[in-house]
Amino acid sequence: xxxxxxxxxxxxxxxxxxxxxxxxxxxxxxxxxxxxxxxxxxxxxxxxxxxxxxxxxxxxxxxxxxxxxxxxxxxxxxxxxxxxxxxxxxxxxxxxxxxxxxxxxxxxxxxxxxxxxxxxxxxxxxxxxxxxxxxxxxxxxxxxxxxxxxxxxxxxxxxxxxxxxxxxxxxxxxxxxxxxxxxxxxxxxxxxxxxxxxxxxxxxxxxxxxxxxxxxxxxxxxxxxxxxxxxxxxxxxxxxxxxxxxxxxxxxxxxxxxxxxxxxxxxxxxxxxxxxxxxxxxxxxxxxxxxxxxxxxxxxxxxxxxxxxxxxxxxxxxxxxxxxxxxxxxxxxxxxxxxxxxxxxxxxxxxxxxxxxxxxxxxxxxxxxxxxxxxxxxxxxxxxxxxxxxxxxxxxxxxxxxxxxxxxxxxxxxxxxxxxxxxxxxxxxxxxxxxxxxxxxxxxxxxxxxxxxxxxxxxxxxxxxxxxxxxxxxxxxxxxxxxxxxxxxxxxxxxxxxxxxxxxxxxxxxxxxxxxxxxxxxxxxxxxxxxxxxxxxxxxxxxxxxxx
Amino acid sequence: xxxxxxxxxxxxxxxxxxxxxxxxxxxxxxxxxxxxxxxxxxxxxxxxxxxxxxxxxxxxxxxxxxxxxxxxxxxxxxxxxxxxxxxxxxxxxxxxxxxxxxxxxxxxxxxxxxxxxxxxxxxxxxxxxxxxxxxxxxxxxxxxxxxxxxxxxxxxxxxxxxxxxxxxxxxxxxxxxxxxxxxxxxxxxxxxxxxxxxxxxxxxxxxxxxxxxxxxxxxxxxxxxxxxxxxxxxxxxxxxxxxxxxxxxxxxxxxxxxxxxxxxxxxxxxxxxxxxxxxxxxxxxxxxxxxxxxxxxxxxxxxxxxxxxxxxxxxxxxxxxxxxxxxxxxxxxxxxxxxxxxxxxxxxxxx
Numbered sequence: 001x002x003x004x005x006x007x008x009x010x011x012x013x014x015x016x017x018x019x020x021x022x023x024x025x026x027x028x029x030x031x032x033x034x035x036x037x038x039x040x041x042x043x044x045x046x047x048x049x050x051x052x053x054x055x056x057x058x059x060x061x062x063x064x065x066x067x068x069x070x071x072x073x074x075x076x077x078x079x080x081x082x083x084x085x086x087x088x089x090x091x092x093x094x095x096x097x098x099x100x101x102x103x104x105x106x107x108x109x110x111x112x113x114x115x116x117x118x119x120x121x122x123x124x125x126x127x128x129x130x131x132x133x134x135x136x137x138x139x140x141x142x143x144x145x146x147x148x149x150x151x152x153x154x155x156x157x158x159x160x161x162x163x164x165x166x167x168x169x170x171x172x173x174x175x176x177x178x179x180x181x182x183x184x185x186x187x188x189x190x191x192x193x194x195x196x197x198x199x200x201x202x203x204x205x206x207x208x209x210x211x212x213x214x215x216x217x218x219x220x221x222x223x224x225x226x227x228x229x230x231x232x233x234x235x236x237x238x239x240x241x242x243x244x245x246x247x248x249x250x251x252x253x254x255x256x257x258x259x260x261x262x263x264x265x266x267x268x269x270x271x272x273x274x275x276x277x278x279x280x281x282x283x284x285x286x287x288x289x290x291x292x293x294x295x296x297x298x299x300x301x302x303x304x305x306x307x308x309x310x311x312x313x314x315x316x317x318x319x320x321x322x323x324x325x326x327x328x329x330x331x332x333x334x335x336x337x338x339x340x341x342x343x344x345x346x347x348x349x350x351x352x353x354x355x356x357x358x359x360x361x362x363x364x365x366x367x368x369x370x371x372x373x374x375x376x377x378x379x380x381x382x383x384x385x386x387x388x389x390x391x392x393x394x395x396x397x398x399x400x401x402x403x404x405x406x407x408x409x410x411x412x413x414x415x416x417x418x419x420x421x422x423x424x425x426x427x428x429x430x431x432x433x434x435x436x437x438x439x440x441x442x443x444x445x446x447x448x449x450x451x452x453x454x455x456x457x458x459x460x461x462x463x464x465x466x467x468x469x470x471x472x473x474x475x476x477x478x479x480x481x482x483x484x485x486x487x488x489x490x491x492x493x494x495x496x497x498x499x500x501x502x503x504x505x506x507x508x509x510x511x512x513x514x515x516x517x518x519x520x521x522x523x524x525x526x527x528x529x530x531x532x533x534x535x536x537x538x539x540x541x542x543x544x545x546x547x548x
Numbered sequence: 549x550x551x552x553x554x555x556x557x558x559x560x561x562x563x564x565x566x567x568x569x570x571x572x573x574x575x576x577x578x579x580x581x582x583x584x585x586x587x588x589x590x591x592x593x594x595x596x597x598x599x600x601x602x603x604x605x606x607x608x609x610x611x612x613x614x615x616x617x618x619x620x621x622x623x624x625x626x627x628x629x630x631x632x633x634x635x636x637x638x639x640x641x642x643x644x645x646x647x648x649x650x651x652x653x654x655x656x657x658x659x660x661x662x663x664x665x666x667x668x669x670x671x672x673x674x675x676x677x678x679x680x681x682x683x684x685x686x687x688x689x690x691x692x693x694x695x696x697x698x699x700x701x702x703x704x705x706x707x708x709x710x711x712x713x714x715x716x717x718x719x720x721x722x723x724x725x726x727x728x729x730x731x732x733x734x735x736x737x738x739x740x741x742x743x744x745x746x747x748x749x750x751x752x753x754x755x756x757x758x759x760x761x762x763x764x765x766x767x768x769x770x771x772x773x774x775x776x777x778x779x780x781x782x783x784x785x786x787x788x789x790x791x792x793x794x795x796x797x798x799x800x801x802x803x804x805x806x807x808x809x810x811x812x813x814x815x816x817x818x819x820x821x822x823x824x825x826x827x828x829x830x831x832x833x834x835x836x837x838x839x840x841x842x843x844x845x846x847x848x849x850x851x852x853x854x855x856x857x858x859x860x861x862x863x864x865x866x867x868x869x870x871x872x873x874x875x876x877x878x879x880x881x882x883x884x885x886x887x888x889x890x891x892x893x894x895x896x897x898x899x
Binding site for chain 2: 075076077079080081086088092093094095096097101105106108110113114115157161
């Protein structure tokens with residue numbers, strides 16, 4: 001295939017935003033019948049390149065050739081009519097209309113009396129059939145489908161409008177393993193039908209499972225184009241972050257061999273029988289000074305619910321919490337803050353950042369809240385605080401006056417971490433701090449957590465990535481079905497598999513065999529419905545969705 | 549609703565039209581809980597008719613129902629206009645004052661001897677122009693629909709008052725009055741006739757036209773899609789900016805048409821005509837089952853909503869014992885019930 005002319009060829013693309021060069025002389029080519037992965041850290045310019053191709057951003061330099069013609073699109077609509085369709089991370093369909101309409105919107109088949117619905121739904125079914133989804137009732141509202149199925153419907157839509165180029169921008173971030181496999185089957189089938197697919201994902205395993213070729217970007221520059229099979233993981237990550245992996249892999253090992261005898265010390269915080277009806281069963285928990293306690297469990301296992309009780313977002317109905325040996329009642333997050341307990345949410349976009357404020361304002365928010373609004377923090381002190389954490393956490397770009405929404409996910413997370421560190425907490429609860437961020441930022445956040453613990457701050461670390469929990473925590477609290485089912489004292493011999501075994505051994509349904517965690521533990525274990533994650537084909541799980 | 553319980557038959561080729569319709573209605577209701585509020589509006593309307601007939605009599609007869617249509621033709625047109633706007637998640641507060649400006653200007657021009665057809669065209673175009681201005685403000689200057697149309701509302705009212713603060717009477721011999729003239733279709737006993745005016749026919753044409761646009765054209769489906777999610781619609785490559793301006797143009801134009809229909813029936817135009825009508829239109833739309841956040845609703849529902857409001861006035865008049873001040877309280881009560889009903893339906897959809 002690669003001998004033919006590329007269907008998309010972007011040469012020497014440059015895009016400048018005020019003060020930043022987002023893309024600097026980037027080359028990219030895409031052939032028919034290949035899956036081409038676009039790789040790079042957050043902020044490397046992947047999204048910008050995609051937006052340049054689809055005409056959302058105007059390019060300042062370079063040329064874009066699509067199907068042999070030089071083009072500069074004027075937005076999505078224009079790009080679509082030239083056969084370039086994009087499916088985004090957040091499903092961009094309208095849930096108030098039917099499945100069939102979502103496939104055909106804007107391309108409905110018209111007859112003498114306006115839209116011919118019968119023909120339109122038939123065409124939608126035909127497009128869905130290309131993805132093996134012909135059994136869906138196109139008259140049903142889209143909202144009856146799961147996110148994974150909606151994602152496939154979005155791809156069907158691209159097929160219905162005869163896309164020659166399909167851009168998939170992180171389509172897998174909210175799918176579980178079986179759903180990802182279903183998506184890959186569709187992608188392979190489309191590739192074999194001659195569609196050129198541009199694929200973006202943070203999961204390296206997925207890149208190796210599906211892509212034929214990859215292009216690496218770093219800091220807005222072109223780093224190289226490789227055949228996926230010619231480049232091993234190590235080489236790929238090194239090229240993405242521009243330095244050796246050493247820093248990454250040295251992490252972790254040393255934290256595990258920690259022979260402090262925690263049992264002998266008085267814990268910083270003790271919870272006895274702490275519970276709340278409908279969200280978490282009564283739970284005992286100790287957190288010691290300078291200790292990292294991991295909460296492991298599937299999504300919906302009660303990890304977040306337990307954390308919310310600890311810092312006062314929800315009130316416990318039973319049990320008690322002791323802090324420094326004294327019994328306390330944490331009434332609200334503000335009260336938690338006063339008692340030096342800070343919480344960073346898993347829902348970064350809605351509960352974490354304030355998108356329209358600057359990095360500085362986002363970072364000082366918690367300190368300011370603690371002091372009360374009547375006592376504004378002097379500018380000089382603000383500058384010192386912000387400067388300190390931007391440097392310490394390596395926030396990029398390091399401009400405190402930039403709006404936080406213009407930062408990549410990983411850097412937003414660092415700002416949030418800075419926000420809570422600025423309050424000088426004794427106990428820091430981090431709920432999914434590394435979700436959806438790239439490998440470099442992930443390593444930096446993990447490093448920051450390890451350093452914090454060294455300096456005496458206690459950390460509760462919640463993550464779906466078991467590898468990460470095992471690498472960082474001294475002790476792992478395992479949760480399932482809204483209760484604590486075990487506690488593992490970490491040691492060199494403990495691996496993610498041990499945690500999986502604990503979860504699997506508890507109760508009848510064995511989560512381990514459902515394939516929710518792959519060998520690397522890189523995967524999100526977001527499968528909350530074990531029945532759906534069985535290695536079934538696309539039809540089988542589609543059918544489950546329809547019933548629900 | 550009982551027909552819905554029929555077992556679904558696997559459609560053979562010679563399936564009758566009736567059972568096709570049953571299957572269709574059944575499928576729509578089963579797959580789409582959002583039709584429920586509209587169905588509820590129809591049920592309430594029928595309930596009100598039955599109650600009125602039992603309590604006061606002379607409701608289910610030709611002249612009462614004819615008058616209901618004649619007296620509410622303008623409100624039906626306004627409710628249709630409002631449906632377009634609300635379906636996109638917007639709102640148009642200017643419709644009432646557009647009617648005032650358009651009527652006053654129209655009557656004054658007609659009395660000044662202008663050609664009546666040109667006057668009617670101008671009355672409609674005044675509405676179009678106001679809608680276009682709102683649409684451009686909202687789409688290209690990023691003004692909130694509430695604020696943009698509020699500004700247009702004040703502008704329209706002010707211009708109408710500039711033209712005249714006196715009731716302007718349309719000359720008796722003006723051909724415009726023909727639109728409000730009553731034609732007997734069926735001659736019943738005594739005054740119990742089926743009567744229709746060209747205004748009612750215009751209103752019905754507007755309803756059917758709107759239904760066609762919303763359900764049978766790409767533009768109409770884009771209106772629904774924008775209400776579902778504007779950003780998704782843009783990313784799906786739909787003509788979002790054009791459609792958003794268009795719904796306000798439609799709303800304005802229909803307000804102009806409503807002004808023509810209303811003025812031709814009453815024969816008087818005043819600068820205070822139509823105060824609060826935008827709220828009546830919104831109420832009719834909401835009662836008809838259109839969700840204020842956009843994306844869900846039917847133009848036929850809005851027609852029923854307008855008739856519910858009209859019938860309520862009839863019943864209150866008939867009762868005689870209910871002080872007219874109660875009208876607004878009852879309207880408010882009905883509105884509240886429907887909003888709560890919608891809340892129940894939407895929360896069901898989300899869980």
